[in-house]
Amino acid sequence: MASLAPDPDHIKPNTCSNPCRKVRVVAKIRAFTDRESESLNGDSTPWISVHKPKEDSSDRVSISFGDQSTSRKDAYEVDYCYEQNEDSGLIFSREMKPLISRVFDGRNVSIIAYGARGSGKTYIINGSEEKPGLAELAMAEILSMAEELGKLVSISFYEVFQDHVHDLLDPKRREVQVLEDAQGKIKLKGLSQVSVKSTSEFCKLYFGGGSSHKSKQKMALELPRRSHKGLIIHISSCDENSNTKLVGKMNFVDLAGYEDARGKSSDVLNLVESTRINKSLYALLNVVYALNANESRIPYRESKLTRMLQDSLGGTNHVLMITCLSPSFCQDTVYTLSLASRSCQGINRVFRDSTKQSKSSSKLIMLSSLKNGNFGTLSATLKKQTSSRVHFYGKKASCMVNGRKLFNEGNHLINSKQTESISDTASAALSKCSSDIASAMVPSLEEEESISEVSSVTVFKEEETSLPSAPRDTEPTPIEKQETSPAAFNMLEPSIPDKDVSPHSEISDLAVSLGDGKENQNVVMNENGSPPLSARLQEISNNLKSLYSSTPLHVKMPQKIDTPPSSTQLFSTNDYVEPKTPVFEQNSRINDKWEIAKINSPWETFNTRSSRMKHSLVQEYLRFLNTASKEELKELKGIGEKRATYILELREESPEPFKNLDDLKDIGLSAKQVKGMMKKVAGELFS
Numbered sequence: 001m002a003s004l005a006p007d008p009d010h011i012k013p014n015t016c017s018n019p020c021r022k023v024r025v026v027a028k029i030r031a032f033t034d035r036e037s038e039s040l041n042g043d044s045t046p047w048i049s050v051h052k053p054k055e056d057s058s059d060r061v062s063i064s065f066g067d068q069s070t071s072r073k074d075a076y077e078v079d080y081c082y083e084q085n086e087d088s089g090l091i092f093s094r095e096m097k098p099l100i101s102r103v104f105d106g107r108n109v110s111i112i113a114y115g116a117r118g119s120g121k122t123y124i125i126n127g128s129e130e131k132p133g134l135a136e137l138a139m140a141e142i143l144s145m146a147e148e149l150g151k152l153v154s155i156s157f158y159e160v161f162q163d164h165v166h167d168l169l170d171p172k173r174r175e176v177q178v179l180e181d182a183q184g185k186i187k188l189k190g191l192s193q194v195s196v197k198s199t200s201e202f203c204k205l206y207f208g209g210g211s212s213h214k215s216k217q218k219m220a221l222e223l224p225r226r227s228h229k230g231l232i233i234h235i236s237s238c239d240e241n242s243n244t245k246l247v248g249k250m251n252f253v254d255l256a257g258y259e260d261a262r263g264k265s266s267d268v269l270n271l272v273e274s275t276r277i278n279k280s281l282y283a284l285l286n287v288v289y290a291l292n293a294n295e296s297r298i299p300y301r302e303s304k305l306t307r308m309l310q311d312s313l314g315g316t317n318h319v320l321m322i323t324c325l326s327p328s329f330c331q332d333t334v335y336t337l338s339l340a341s342r343s344c345q346g347i348n349r350v351f352r353d354s355t356k357q358s359k360s361s362s363k364l365i366m367l368s369s370l371k372n373g374n375f376g377t378l379s380a381t382l383k384k385q386t387s388s389r390v391h392f393y394g395k396k397a398s399c400m401v402n403g404r405k406l407f408n409e410g411n412h413l414i415n416s417k418q419t420e421s422i423s424d425t426a427s428a429a430l431s432k433c434s435s436d437i438a439s440a441m442v443p444s445l446e447e448e449e450s451i452s453e454v455s456s457v458t459v460f461k462e463e464e465t466s467l468p469s470a471p472r473d474t475e476p477t478p479i480e481k482q483e484t485s486p487a488a489f490n491m492l493e494p495s496i497p498d499k500d501v502s503p504h505s506e507i508s509d510l511a512v513s514l515g516d517g518k519e520n521q522n523v524v525m526n527e528n529g530s531p532p533l534s535a536r537l538q539e540i541s542n543n544l545k546s547l548y549s550s551t552p553l554h555v556k557m558p559q560k561i562d563t564p565p566s567s568t569q570l571f572s573t574n575d576y577v578e579p580k581t582p583v584f585e586q587n588s589r590i591n592d593k594w595e596i597a598k599i600n601s602p603w604e605t606f607n608t609r610s611s612r613m614k615h616s617l618v619q620e621y622l623r624f625l626n627t628a629s630k631e632e633l634k635e636l637k638g639i640g641e642k643r644a645t646y647i648l649e650l651r652e653e654s655p656e657p658f659k660n661l662d663d664l665k666d667i668g669l670s671a672k673q674v675k676g677m678m679k680k681v682a683g684e685l686f687s
């Protein structure tokens, strides 16, 4: 089969400037779109300057923004940079062709397109009608080699949307389960794998109906949502008995675009979506950083995507990260390049250079934006950027030196800042809900911020804390336990000692917290500034008391906000207590659930309320486990140091690990224990 790539005989393959590094990081400046070219009006002054070392030098390429005369020390370094006139064919020949033979040798190869929104990630992988993208070029080459070597080729295509994986080759887009077997091998349960024999067959499957550019657009239109998309090309061998065995695979990952949505959008959903996406991008960059720094622990468990790619990223596998850059002024492009550059540097170097870069990038952006007339938005951006960096280097220097979670702080900053904006919008929405209960239950901003701050610090300390029975990144762990068959996969059963978990001890502890509140007089705020647990519980207790004592018609129902759960938890339905309608009420013809209280007997009314209260308390308990800091968790009797550490680990995997009482099994607590405890707490309220 003929290769679609330009004749590469004269093209020298690029090699990594530092062979110890596992992930090669290159940049690609996108060509101008027709619209951009028109709006340039003949002004061809480039916004991005690329400083390439002399040929045959192992030096890296440096990229700067704004004024071309800017000195090289102000630039961001990457392994190489492909400029606007250098197309996918060249990138394929120089970067990917040498890697394809490795797949046939049993290695896994991953090509990851990363960058700001609209920076050309999809284009580089999918191409256009005139120019095939990297995926099509690679497929042609792989099919040709497979034919020669008698191997089989098949593909899978998936999407990671809000931490859920969906099979894009399945018309029903069924969800895929990410599992890990007892040997630590990742299994993508439910992901189709379709055999491919020609590039036209591939294009039909991948672009959904044909190989034309139109159909590529169509696929994009079908899935307008922002998500990570992954193509896997599997190469297998077949023995005499027709048993197939995987030889190697090539992953293409078209990441969702990075966007700092603060100030750009007041749409809460958009902010929440951006936060989620950025969080998963930081998770991936943390993995890239840890791989390049040769760290012993790679934080694969930070996101679903890194978990899925786990078996293709480390070891002797090859990873090429293409950082796509927008050719015209884009603050997000500067930021994504700065992260990419940092992810491929050594620990000490990151620390030193990044400090410089924080100043220089501000200077450069200033120059550039003056030139582009973007002065209005710039000062705010710069202020944010500068304060972020100051915060980062001031507070987290030790973490940087440890070389762990390079981008966690960025994540935290984005989260907390976004939380701020989300909270503003949310408070506007919530102001409509004048319910006493809602306002009592929505945590204050300071509290949310302090919680996120503490969690990030705790994460840094994770290595120091040991929980022998809890799973680590290097140990086999089931990822989605609900789908895990105990025979096939290890169930996660932490052997946490039960000595201090008796329901009685928990009851008494909570009862004290909810009791007369005397101990609160002696308790000052936690060091992170959040109110102590007992204060929080006391507040809940007071609100529940007032709920109980008020006549039903005095309590306004909180307006339900139809928002997906966010990583910030602000819009979790657990954030306010919505009294639930008991089953018998649902069958009733009376629509107003509060009316029921007026017509039932006092005993029925009492029963209805008490079940609501129990439910509210349970929900609050779960919310507490999902959001509290380690110190706060430890305050709950029955949790202790080990359980608190383990709960934080679970929260790293999923932002809200405790959705119902059954989830408490993961930490060795039974639903019965917690229900009993809450019943006792409710009893204490009226004793």
Ligand SMILES: Nc1ncnc2c1ncn2[C@@H]1O[C@H](COP(=O)(O)OP(=O)(O)OP(=O)(O)O)[C@@H](O)[C@H]1O
Pocket (backbone or CB within 6 Å): 030, 031, 032, 033, 115, 116, 117, 118, 119, 120, 121, 122, 123, 124, 256, 257, 258, 324
């Ligand atoms: N090399 C190129 N030549 C011409 N047009 C290009 C090129 N690269 C990208 N484009 C155009 O730029 C626009 C943005 O590109 P693309 O959709 O690939 O960005 P993206 O980074 O995938 O965006 P998102 O983050 O929203 O997914 C598209 O209209 C695309 O056709």
